[in-house]
Amino acid sequence: MSAGEEFTYIREHLVPLTECNPGALGLQDDAAILTPTPDHEIVLCSDMLIAGVHFLESDGLDQIAQRALRTNLSDLAAMGARPIGYLCSIAWPAGATPSDRENFAQGLAAAQSVYNLVLLGGDTTCSAGPLVISMTLYGEVATGTALRRDQALDGHDVWVTGTIGDAVLGLSIAKGELDPHPALLKRYQFPDARVETGMALSGLASACIDISDGLVADAAHLAAASGKSIEIEATMIPFSDPALLWLENEGQAGLESLITGGDDYELLFTAPNNNAASILALQEEIGAPISWIGSVSQGAGVTFRDDMGQLLTIESSGFTHF
Ligand SMILES: [Mg+2]
Structure with missing residues (x-):
């Protein structure tokens, strides 16, 4: 993918996924800016998915995108957090076509609308290896209310x-x-x-x-x-x-x-x-x-x-x- 193609992909397929969230700055700046809700804590999780390891090479790109977002959302769910947004970085394999990239963005859009969160940033690059997707999700909980793994007590x-x-x-x-x-x-x-x-x-x-x-x-x-x-x-x-x-x-x-x-x-x-x-x-x-x-x-x-x-x-x- 040339630099020009990458910018076009970002503008046409990824910027709409920010849904005009002002913090995403239209994916035009170096980073996103978020204002936490008062009396809330930020909950962050990140996960990397590699073709052939975490999903089948034969899976469709729409499905891979949805699955990547949905499985990461499950980590926020486990913390009791409300999802807000995410960063998504993708390394495209050499054989990826424009329609693959479009299908991927459509999968993200579909999952976003189910769970009410927006794209805030990320990166796209090309790789000599398989498709690699890294998702970082951002959510919030009221201070002190996050669910954790380490609080089970006898008799519960x-x-x-x-x-x-x-x-x-x-x-x-x-x-x-x-x-x-x-x-x-x-x-x-x-x-x-x-x-x-x-x-x-x-x-x-x-x-x-x-x-x-x-x-x-x-x-x-x-x-x-x-x-x-x-x-x-x-x-x-x-x-x-x-x-x-x-x-x-x-x-x-x-x-x-x-x-x-x-x-x-x-x-x-x-x-x-x-x-x-x-x-x-x-x-x-x-x-x-x-x-x-x-x-x-x-x-x-x-x-x-x-x-x-x-x-x-x-x-x-x-x-x-x-
Ligand atoms: Mg987990």
């Missing part, structure tokens, strides 16, 4: 939003390893960041994390950050109907795939039992299921109790019986 309940394991099945479908199923594929291609839920959980949840590495790994991250152990009732883990159907033929190994697969972008959170009624009431408000799956206690690590009441423990990403 463990909850999870939505359903677990759909995205890993969706990824298998995208790879041609499973029969097509539009709803499962969508969970992989267009994950729905639980932004509203995260914001609503401020004041109710004690600790929170978004599930990107899989229920098992992220429960372990939260447990470790809080210096506690988490026990999960395997029978209470919420699965979608198509995932349950798939599980019927897969048994224990299937269950392990769903809870270690990752890319769910649901929220896993803990809360004192006093807040259980308020948390369940949130379901109507946000239109997403919230399921109780376990509890926090003294100790370390994550254990699962199966439907026979037997304790299972996890080593790396698989189960081991005590």
